[in-house]
Amino acid sequence: MHFIYCFLFLLAGIKWGDWKNWRDYYPTILFLIGGDLLKNALLHNHRMWAFQEVFFGQKILIGHFAIDLMVMTIIYPVTILIYLGHYPRVWWKQIIWVAIWVFLFSAKEFINLNYLNLINHYHGWNMGWSILFNIAMFVILRIHFKNPPYAWTVSIIWIVFLFNWFNIPIDVFK
Secondary structure, three states: OHHHHHHHHHHHHHHHOOHHHHHHHHHHHHHHHHHHHHHHHHOOOOOOEEEOOOOOOOOOOOOHHHHHHHHHHHHHHHHHHHHOOOOOOOHHHHHHHHHHHHHHHHHHHHHHHHHHOOEEEOOOOOHHHHHHHHHHHHHHHHHHHHOHHHHHHHHHHHHHHHHHHOOOOHHHHO
């Protein structure tokens, strides 16, 4: 099923992605991928959520990290090319645009969690946290595109907040 999601995102990227300006978005793509790699490294033994494959491709997508690598290489770049490539100039349209992306990512997760069994939540993570995370992520991605140092600062504060809220054990740093 994750292959299908990636294929659909790729089709959307081909149709709506701002490919001619991909170099402008490249730092933000790396920022998103780097954040996900950091999450995987720090929370390897204390995941808040984990992907799994249950339909087909189980022999290729053998676990969370394999699926997440595919997401990082296909879905994240396409998301940035569409999201930032069509980001509106008018503030109220920006709010709607962010809300559309939060809804899209949250609805996909809700379906994967409740109907397709493609993701599991752990350690108190739930759909409410996923929605809040998606809001933060899409806002921070736009901030990063405009002002990377500010986005790094906001991200560090967000990470510290989440680590404290969820009582992430300090030994994840070992």
